Amino acid sequence: MQVSVTRRIISSAAALRGVASAVAKGRERGVAVVAAVVDIGGDLVACLRADGAFAASVSIAKDKAYTSAVFGAATGDLSNALKDNPVLHHGISIRPGVVLFGGGAPIVEDGAVIGAIGVSGGSEDDDRACAEAGADAALGRV
Numbered sequence: 672m673q674v675s676v677t678r679r680i681i682s683s684a685a686a687l688r689g690v691a692s693a694v695a696k697g698r699e700r701g702v703a704v705v706a707a708v709v710d711i712g713g714d715l716v717a718c719l720r721a722d723g724a725f726a727a728s729v730s731i732a733k734d735k736a737y738t739s740a741v742f743g744a745a746t747g748d749l750s751n752a753l754k755d756n757p758v759l760h761h762g763i764s765i766r767p768g769v770v771l772f773g774g775g776a777p778i779v780e781d782g783a784v785i786g787a788i789g790v791s792g793g794s795e796d797d798d799r800a801c802a803e804a805g806a807d808a809a810l811g812r813v
Contacts, residue, residue: 680710681778681786685809686717689778692813693790693805694721697797704792704801705732708809711784713737713768721792728791735775735789735802737768743784746775747799774798776806 681689686708693706703723708716713736720729738746750771753760764771773795778786788809790801807813
């Protein structure tokens with residue numbers, strides 16, 4: 672009987688590429704954002720706060736990344752998937768560290784979630800675009 676499993680997690684180098692790219696995308700869009708990357712357990716690997724980004728965005732970005740990592744879905748997609756069940760949507764949304772609005776994206780390598788990125792500081796569309804840029808960069812797609 673097997674008593675352990677091996678799980679892949681994002682490397683610090685990939686996480687750094689991700690947060691740098693997300694913050695750069697924010698700069699392109701004219702917004703100062705915070706980007707955070709967590710591993711598959713939701714533990715912080717990298718965080719970068721752009722000059723002028725709100726201090727409150729640090730914890731929001733980490734929470735978006737945590738939500739995406741542990742649920743394996745983008746935060747906006749998770750919210751949409753739960754919208755037809757208001758009790759479940761509310762119940763999940765009040766869990767500590769869970770965020771159900773755009774800006775969190777899983778980082779998926781070969782079909783496996785290896786971490787996630789969360790971005791906060793812009794509009795929901797800005798945060799989502801920055802998170803997608805960061806996830807692509809983390810995976811070496813940029």
